[in-house]
Amino acid sequence: MGRKVAVVGIGHSKFGVRNDANIAELAWESIKQAFESSNLEPKDIQYVSVSNVGGWSGEPLPAVVVSEYAGLTGKPLHRVEAACASGSSAVFNAYNAVSSGQVDIAMAIGVEKMNESPTPTVVEFIGRAGNYFWEFENFGLTFPGYYALYATAYMSKYGANEEDLCQVAIKNHYYASMNPKAQFQRKIDMPTCMNSRYIAWPLKLFDSSPITDGSAAVILASEEVAKKITDSPVWIHSIGAASGSANLSKRNDFTGLEAAQLAAKMAYKKAGLENENTAKYFDVAEVHDCFTIAEIMAYEDLGFVKRGEGYKLAKEGQTYIGGLIPVNLSGGLKAKGHPIGATGVSMVAELTKQLLNKADKGRQATIKNGRAIAHNVGGTGHYAYVTILGLDKPKD
Amino acid sequence: MPKSQKEEAIEFLKQMEAFANNMKSSIGIPMIVDPKTNVAVWYDQRELNLKFMISIEKTRKFFESLSEGKLLATKCVKTGEILFPPQVDCPSSPESEVEWVELPKDGELVTYTIITTKPFSFSHYNDYTVGIAKLSNGVQVLAWVRETDPKKLRIGMKVKLEIVKREPEGYLTYEFVPV
Numbered sequence: 408m409g410r411k412v413a414v415v416g417i418g419h420s421k422f423g424v425r426n427d428a429n430i431a432e433l434a435w436e437s438i439k440q441a442f443e444s445s446n447l448e449p450k451d452i453q454y455v456s457v458s459n460v461g462g463w464s465g466e467p468l469p470a471v472v473v474s475e476y477a478g479l480t481g482k483p484l485h486r487v488e489a490a491c492a493s494g495s496s497a498v499f500n501a502y503n504a505v506s507s508g509q510v511d512i513a514m515a516i517g518v519e520k521m522n523e524s525p526t527p528t529v530v531e532f533i534g535r536a537g538n539y540f541w542e543f544e545n546f547g548l549t550f551p552g553y554y555a556l557y558a559t560a561y562m563s564k565y566g567a568n569e570e571d572l573c574q575v576a577i578k579n580h581y582y583a584s585m586n587p588k589a590q591f592q593r594k595i596d597m598p599t600c601m602n603s604r605y606i607a608w609p610l611k612l613f614d615s616s617p618i619t620d621g622s623a624a625v626i627l628a629s630e631e632v633a634k635k636i637t638d639s640p641v642w643i644h645s646i647g648a649a650s651g652s653a654n655l656s657k658r659n660d661f662t663g664l665e666a667a668q669l670a671a672k673m674a675y676k677k678a679g680l681e682n683e684n685t686a687k688y689f690d691v692a693e694v695h696d697c698f699t700i701a702e703i704m705a706y707e708d709l710g711f712v713k714r715g716e717g718y719k720l721a722k723e724g725q726t727y728i729g730g731l732i733p734v735n736l737s738g739g740l741k742a743k744g745h746p747i748g749a750t751g752v753s754m755v756a757e758l759t760k761q762l763l764n765k766a767d768k769g770r771q772a773t774i775k776n777g778r779a780i781a782h783n784v785g786g787t788g789h790y791a792y793v794t795i796l797g798l799d800k801p802k803d
Numbered sequence: 804m805p806k807s808q809k810e811e812a813i814e815f816l817k818q819m820e821a822f823a824n825n826m827k828s829s830i831g832i833p834m835i836v837d838p839k840t841n842v843a844v845w846y847d848q849r850e851l852n853l854k855f856m857i858s859i860e861k862t863r864k865f866f867e868s869l870s871e872g873k874l875l876a877t878k879c880v881k882t883g884e885i886l887f888p889p890q891v892d893c894p895s896s897p898e899s900e901v902e903w904v905e906l907p908k909d910g911e912l913v914t915y916t917i918i919t920t921k922p923f924s925f926s927h928y929n930d931y932t933v934g935i936a937k938l939s940n941g942v943q944v945l946a947w948v949r950e951t952d953p954k955k956l957r958i959g960m961k962v963k964l965e966i967v968k969r970e971p972e973g974y975l976t977y978e979f980v981p982v
Contacts, residue, residue, distance in 0.1 A: 551920070555916030
């Protein structure tokens with residue numbers, strides 16, 4: 408076990424079509440808030456990890472551009488990529504830097520500018536995010552397509568239907584309507600979701616997260632430093648990380664993401680928790696709902712319910728506030744938006760707010776256990792991170 | 804006839820370019836102003852075309868055998884593991900040689916999707932089905948499935964691998980055909 412690490416500062420930009428800000432200006436919106444919320448300044452930061460997937464945006468070295476703009480030039484700096492889990496990877500890096508004793512204060516910054524390219528180009532880039540030659544070059548898979556392969560298998564095996572998937576979209580739009588930082592502020596109903604066009608059968612437009620620009624930032628500190636700068640640290644209890652095969656045809660099962668299951672097991676083990684019936688440990692969860700099927704699989708991969716039961720949670724409304732476990736009270740990737748590199752950092756920022764009872768009215772979970780969980784998947788289960796946060800200082 | 808996704812995308816880009824060109828003529832700057840939000844963006848004056856030279860030398864036999872109607876995989880001689888996509892190294896037994904083996908053609912569909920919103924470089928195709936099937940020797944292969952009606956597709960259905968010429972590009976590849 409390394410040193411204890413706390414979240415001491417958070418920042419989060421408005422997500423959406425953010426053509427009004429360049430990549431550095433957009434990152435700064437979050438960086439500035441993170442400094443303000445921790446009473447720290449650029450000179451206090453000892454290590455910087457920037458997550459950005461890019462390709463669709465102009466800056467090939469986004470970390471240095473963001474760092475220079477934010478007055479962080481000179482610090483140890485790198486950019487990390489773990490597809491849609493890049494943000495969690497940046498948090499993991501910053502956590503390791505503090506936990507290992509290398510530094511006392513580290514910053515993770517996630518930023519993505521997807522709207523610098525037209526939509527078909529973005530669809531192309533994300534579609535290439537698998538095993539390029541064997542999945543894309545000849546067969547033109549898209550990102551919804553990869554997850555649709557899971558949706559088809561899941562629905563066929565467990566009898567879930569398209570309405571069950573739409574329940575996830577309806578819930579996440581509902582909570583996004585109360586999140587001023589979310590891309591979509593509009594609630595949707597079942598006919599809106601069910602009547603939306605197919606993008607990759609059986610997934611429809613409203614099963615899918617949007618193309619989003621946005622940023623998020625967190626500042627992590629060692630116990631000694633955290634004590635000095637805040638009365639309300641939120642502790643990182645554990646981070647589990649794992650990976651899956653590049654080529655989907657190498658997988659045995661299309662009803663759950665093995666990488667997420669492995670990451671969850673690791674996170675639970677490190678935090679001293681059992682890995683079954685896990686919903687009881689947490690007040691709130693942020694899970695990777697790039698598509699509605701992904702949220703349903705997350706319920707199972709995290710052990711909230713048994714395999715094949717996830718869609719029933721959605722159907723019964725058990726993941727609203729007051730249910731078994733509230734999930735994606737931010738609106739999730741589905742409706743808050745999914746700026747690829749920022750998403751994982753955004754999850755940690757959001758859960759920190761939730762645990763400190765600082766979420767917006769109508770979407771604040773009841774904090775009893777003082778524990779929250781983030782589940783961030785990169786690609787189609789190519790990378791996975793599960794992060795457990797808590798108000799209590801982790802045990803030795 | 805409705806416009807293809809490719810025609811729509813190209814038309815959109817042309818409109819953007821025309822707008823930027825107009826602005827260049829009037830104020831000397833390639834600026835596009837969004838009529839809804841009044842936000843200005845710079846229309847990039849540099850263009851980058853990406854077309855990769857992908858190394859296939861070590862698995863060249865796979866590609867050359869397609870014209871003989873064969874779909875090849877590799878097999879680790881020591882462990883017997885069959886590798887597809889073919890690879891010439893065995894991570895489970897690094898000292899093992901590999902040999903080329905022909906894959907069986909018949910299999911069962913494991914899962915599938917029908918792609919309707921296509922990537923730009925696939926936007927000239929009609930909707931296509933991508934599936935993963937398990938071949939009779941247990942190896943799984945991902946490829947197009949020649950059926951785009953979801954009512955006629957189901958998990959577990961029998962399919963057969965065929966070597967086909969992909970048009971309009973005119974190159975050999977493989978796809979599943981319902982039996």
